[in-house]
Amino acid sequence: MRAASALILAGLALAVACLAYLSLGARGDWGFVLMFRGARLVALLTVALAVALSTMVFQTLAANRILTPAIMGFDALFLLGQSLLVFTLSGVGVAALGAYVTFGLETAVMLLAALLLFGTLLRRGQDISRMILTGIVFGILFRSLTQLLNRMIDPNEFTMxxxxxxxxxxxxxxxxxxxxxxxxxxxxxxxxxxxxxLDVMALGRAASMTLGVDHDRQTRRLLAAVALLVSVSTALVGPIVFFGLLVSALAHGLAGSWRHAVLLPLSALLAGCILVASQTLFERVLHLQTSVAVVIEALGGLVFLAMILRRRKT
Structure with missing residues (x-):
C-alpha cells in the first residue's frame, strides 16, 4: 500500500511539474511555445530516467547504496574527451564537427571504455569491487590528463x-x-x-546462483545497459555526479520496499519531478541563468556525506 501510494504521489507531482514548466510564463503562439518547451522537457525527462535507472541498477550490482556509476570515471572521461577535441581541433574545429558528430564520438568513446573495463575484469573472474576500484584509478588518471591538457590549451578556448x-x-x-x-x-x-x-541478485552472487540466476552473465548485461544510459545522457547534457545518489536515497526512503518493480519506476518519477521542478523554479520563477545542475549536485553531495556519517555512527 505504501509503495503504491508513493508511486501515485510521485506521478502526480511529476505531472504538475511538467504542466508548470510548459505553461508558466508562456506568451504568444501556444503551438510554438509547446514545441519549444516540449523538446527541452523531453531532454529533462530523458536525463532523469537515465540517471535514476542507471544508479539504482548499479547500486544493486555493487551491493552499496552510496555508489553511483559516476564513480567509474565517466565524467572524467567525458571532460578528457572535450579537452582532447579542443586541443587537437581548436574551438572552431569542434564547432565545425557539428553536434551530431560530437555526440556520436563522445558516446562511442565512453561506451567502449566502459565495456572494455567491465568485460576484461569480470570475465577474468574478478569481483565487481575490484572493477569499481579500477574505475576509480582510471578516473584519477583521466582527471590528471585533463588538467595537463587544460594548461596547454589557449585560454580563450578554455571556456568551452x-x-x-x-x-x-x-x-x-x-x-x-x-x-x-x-x-x-x-x-x-x-x-x-x-x-x-535484480531482486534475486541483490541477495548476492552465491544466493543468486543457488536460486538459478546466472549472476556473472546478467551482471555483464546489466552493466552494459548502465554504461549505455550514462554515456548517452552525459554526451547529451554533460556530467551529473551526485543527482542519482539523491534520487536513490529518496526512492529507498519512500518506497518501503526492496522490490525493483517499485524502486525503478519510483526513482524515475522522483528524478523527473526534481529535475523539472527545479528547472521551472530557476528558469520561470527566479529568472536565473545559473545551471540548475549545480544546485542539485550540491544537494546530492550533502546526501552523500549524510549517508557516510550515518553509517559511521551505526
Missing amino acids: IQSAAFARFNNVPEGLTWITAGLTVAVGIWLMSKHRQ
Whole structure:
C-alpha cells in the first residue's frame, strides 16, 4: 500500500511539474511555445530516467547504496574527451564537427571504455569491487590528463571546457534529444523487465546462483545497459555526479520496499519531478541563468556525506 501510494504521489507531482514548466510564463503562439518547451522537457525527462535507472541498477550490482556509476570515471572521461577535441581541433574545429558528430564520438568513446573495463575484469573472474576500484584509478588518471591538457590549451578556448564541466539543459539540439530519448526508453523498458532478476541478485552472487540466476552473465548485461544510459545522457547534457545518489536515497526512503518493480519506476518519477521542478523554479520563477545542475549536485553531495556519517555512527 505504501509503495503504491508513493508511486501515485510521485506521478502526480511529476505531472504538475511538467504542466508548470510548459505553461508558466508562456506568451504568444501556444503551438510554438509547446514545441519549444516540449523538446527541452523531453531532454529533462530523458536525463532523469537515465540517471535514476542507471544508479539504482548499479547500486544493486555493487551491493552499496552510496555508489553511483559516476564513480567509474565517466565524467572524467567525458571532460578528457572535450579537452582532447579542443586541443587537437581548436574551438572552431569542434564547432565545425557539428553536434551530431560530437555526440556520436563522445558516446562511442565512453561506451567502449566502459565495456572494455567491465568485460576484461569480470570475465577474468574478478569481483565487481575490484572493477569499481579500477574505475576509480582510471578516473584519477583521466582527471590528471585533463588538467595537463587544460594548461596547454589557449585560454580563450578554455571556456568551452569550463562550460562542459556541468550539465546544461538550455542548448540541447532537438534531434539529439529524440535520439537519446528513444535509446533511453528502450533500455529503460528492458531494465524494468529484469526487476525479478535484480531482486534475486541483490541477495548476492552465491544466493543468486543457488536460486538459478546466472549472476556473472546478467551482471555483464546489466552493466552494459548502465554504461549505455550514462554515456548517452552525459554526451547529451554533460556530467551529473551526485543527482542519482539523491534520487536513490529518496526512492529507498519512500518506497518501503526492496522490490525493483517499485524502486525503478519510483526513482524515475522522483528524478523527473526534481529535475523539472527545479528547472521551472530557476528558469520561470527566479529568472536565473545559473545551471540548475549545480544546485542539485550540491544537494546530492550533502546526501552523500549524510549517508557516510550515518553509517559511521551505526
